[in-house]
Amino acid sequence: MGFADSLWSDPVDYLRAHQPEDPVLFLSPAALQAQARRFLSGFPGLVTYAVKANPDETILANLAAAGITGFDVASPEEIALVRRLIPGAALHYNNPVRARAEIALAVAQDVASYSVDAQSELDKLIALVPPRRASGTQTEIAVRFKLPVPGAAYDFGAKFGADEGLAATLLDRVAQAGFAPALTFHPGTQCQDPAAWEAYIRAARRIAGPIRLSRLNTGGGFPSRRHHADAPPLEAIFATIARTTAEVFGPDAPALVCEPGRAMVADAMALAAQVKALRDDGPVFLNDGIYGAFAELPSIGTPDRLCALSPEGLPRTGPARPRVVFGPTCDSLDRLPGEPALPEDLAEGDYLLVQGMGAYSAAIATRFNGFGAARHHLVLDLGA
Numbered sequence: 001m002g003f004a005d006s007l008w009s010d011p012v013d014y015l016r017a018h019q020p021e022d023p024v025l026f027l028s029p030a031a032l033q034a035q036a037r038r039f040l041s042g043f044p045g046l047v048t049y050a051v052k053a054n055p056d057e058t059i060l061a062n063l064a065a066a067g068i069t070g071f072d073v074a075s076p077e078e079i080a081l082v083r084r085l086i087p088g089a090a091l092h093y094n095n096p097v098r099a100r101a102e103i104a105l106a107v108a109q110d111v112a113s114y115s116v117d118a119q120s121e122l123d124k125l126i127a128l129v130p131p132r133r134a135s136g137t138q139t140e141i142a143v144r145f146k147l148p149v150p151g152a153a154y155d156f157g158a159k160f161g162a163d164e165g166l167a168a169t170l171l172d173r174v175a176q177a178g179f180a181p182a183l184t185f186h187p188g189t190q191c192q193d194p195a196a197w198e199a200y201i202r203a204a205r206r207i208a209g210p211i212r213l214s215r216l217n218t219g220g221g222f223p224s225r226r227h228h229a230d231a232p233p234l235e236a237i238f239a240t241i242a243r244t245t246a247e248v249f250g251p252d253a254p255a256l257v258c259e260p261g262r263a264m265v266a267d268a269m270a271l272a273a274q275v276k277a278l279r280d281d282g283p284v285f286l287n288d289g290i291y292g293a294f295a296e297l298p299s300i301g302t303p304d305r306l307c308a309l310s311p312e313g314l315p316r317t318g319p320a321r322p323r324v325v326f327g328p329t330c331d332s333l334d335r336l337p338g339e340p341a342l343p344e345d346l347a348e349g350d351y352l353l354v355q356g357m358g359a360y361s362a363a364i365a366t367r368f369n370g371f372g373a374a375r376h377h378l379v380l381d382l383g384a
């Protein structure tokens with residue numbers, strides 16, 4: 001995508017000056033760096049960033065500037081991107097399914113850690129990845145396991161993760177083959193409940209058995225602020241991770257790693273979409289929808305951190321009522337889930353400013369039906 005160089009004080013400042021007819025994504029580098037520092041100072045281990053949540057170069061550069069040195073990558077393209085922008089970064093290739101050619105490329109790019117959740121995939125890694133890197137350090141293989149733990153917005157265990165028994169077998173093979181043995185899990189995205197991490201860390205202790213883990217990767221899944229009412233309990237989750245790890249592993253505790261995507265970037269961006277039309281019977285048509293920057297909403301729901309602004313940037317203050325909100329394409333599925341409450345005096349040409357739009361938005365947006373071309377602008381403050 002790429003952000004324009006100019007820096008606006010806040011989204012309203014830009015909307016008032018330009019009255020844009022395309023959707024606009026606003027990034028606050030200050031908010032992004034502050035969130036990175038919140039993880040760096042609060043999480044009891046290495047903080048890496050899951051690139052897929054938002055692979056924009058400005059995002060990656062700001063994270064590096066804030067002190068993030070490790071990146072969770074899932075494809076050759078993401079590996080090449082991070083290597084080019086941040087040459088010294090530690091790369092953790094945590095997509096547990098890889099073609100042989102992808103593994104060869106990862107080895108050439110000096111990937112530090114690989115995840116695995118199946119015998120057949122571990123066979124490939126053992127065949128193609130040297131247990132020691134050029135620097136002499138051991139290459140890490142982290143066995144990804146899953147538990148039937150609720151709490152997240154959707155279930156990541158449905159696709160990846162070995163059950164406890166298989167995870168123990170894989171971990172043993174990893175150690176036998178001379179790699180640094182690690183465990184990893186992902187509790188599911190937008191997970192609000194610290195108890196999910198506790199359950200996973202207890203399971204990690206059972207799986208490790210007599211093997212001394214080099215590291216334990218506690219995944220992504222950390223929540224962002226999707227609703228006014230729920231401030232993400234990041235510090236409570238960090239505290240639970242630290243306390244449970246110390247309790248169950250004692251003096252042999254492995255070093256910890258986390259790989260937030262959503263919680264790192266979501267609240268550093270806002271989206272402004274314009275009201276194209278209002279139907280007499282109530283439905284609202286926006287210039288962006290589920291094939292654009294709202295791509296993730298059908299699986300996670302519509303946030304309530306939104307406000308309506310007149311083209312002059314003044315907040316609409318009429319009483320709120322639930323409205324059907326459609327995107328711009330001709331597809332009838334192109335509708336925001338639920339019926340967001342919007343002010344009664346909402347008018348054509350107004351803007352909806354939606355906070356918390358930095359993760360899984362621009363990264364997934366398509367140009368379906370000729371829509372979805374958002375502009376990108378930097379702001380000092382998101383005006384949240």
Ligand SMILES: *Cc1c(COP(=O)(O)O)cnc(C)c1O
Pocket residue numbers: 050052053072094095186188189190219220221222259260261262263359
């Ligand atoms: C997507 C993903 C993440 C990031 O998840 P969030 O819920 O966005 O924090 C971390 N690790 C892995 C392996 C992933 O696939």
